[in-house]
Amino acid sequence: MSQLNALLATESIDLHAHAANWRDAISTAGQLLEDSGAITADYTNAMIKSVEDNGPYIVVAPGFAFAHARPSEAVKRTAISWVRLEKPVEFGHDSNDPVNLVVALAAEDDKAHTQSMKDLAKLLGNKKARAQLDSVTTAEELREVLESAGKKTSTSEASTSTAAASSAGATAKSADAVESKGKVLTVCGNGLGTSLFLKNSLDEVLSDWGWAKLINVEATDTISAKGRAKEADFILTSGEIAATLGDVGVPVWVIKDFTSLSEIDAALRELYAL
Structure with a gap:
């Protein structure tokens, strides 16, 4: 079950x-x-x-x-x-x-x-x-x-990310080139619900890229995120939570569909300048 x-x-x-x-x-x-x-x-x-x-x-x-x-x-x-x-x-x-x-x-x-x-x-x-x-x-x-x-399924979005894995994986060290801290925070109001949704999708994209061992993704709440933001390369969250966070010293990127691998893929490429 x-x-x-x-x-x-x-x-x-x-x-x-x-x-x-x-x-x-x-x-x-x-x-x-x-x-x-x-x-x-x-x-x-x-x-x-x-x-x-x-x-x-x-x-x-x-x-x-x-x-x-x-x-x-x-x-x-x-x-x-x-x-x-x-x-x-x-x-x-x-x-x-x-x-x-x-x-x-x-x-x-x-x-x-x-x-x-x-x-x-x-x-x-x-x-x-x-x-x-x-x-x-x-x-x-x-x-x-x-x-x-x-069960393992294949979706068009997963295939899109996988197709990008060869080029993205080959340039994985570019995260180091921008002095990556090796951490990304996904944030929601309570730290245990929507942030986990986003973390799971982000983990899947990173795995497809071959970056799973390079970047640690942590799901957390707004209070913790404000105190720990500078530990991370950036924060992924919703528009509402982004407004609550304000300026935390690192980029805060809004994801509209937490289950969209293609949207998250595009965000990572922009944030890591790939």
Whole structure:
């Protein structure tokens, strides 16, 4: 069983949900976790407040929002819920709205869900799998798609990055030429949700390039990032979090689609002047 399926209880799936706005959408996802006993209502409220405080940074890919908050006593066990909306809603994101799929994560700590987030990022970045997520009609069909998450797939984007690997890998020392510190930070409000999505996609591009051993990618939150920014070559994050960070002494690059390997590939080429 994939970790995604292991964390997703059948009673935490709603493929025909209705929401008047983004708060309703998050509330629906949170209620499913509450009903399963994974969280208390305080955690649902915290997920909503996170967006109120930081903006729609949880909308990490077209049509997809990843609701979450910091680990707390309101989390009884690590779990996810899955909500697909009959009518998409606006979160206020400038490029990824409207949202029809909301996945909520409740994490007891910052490690238990790492593999499941990697699998989910790969699914969302795969056009065929993303279409299947929009068309499944039962929990059983959804689980079949989620079960494929850990399996090796080839996508057009992955192929594009792989095709670039020979030239990029051959010039890997160019990172040293600009006095690379060998570290990149991916940042979100809580350091354990959307930043992990971005880290997983960035790791995949670096692996394709042959740079995986040269660059260490760390997912972190805004507070830590402000204090540690100068340890890194640059920061990758959302537009909302970039505005919160301000000037931290290193480049802060906005990624609109955290699952897009081609967008991240282009950002790295610009930042490392390849």
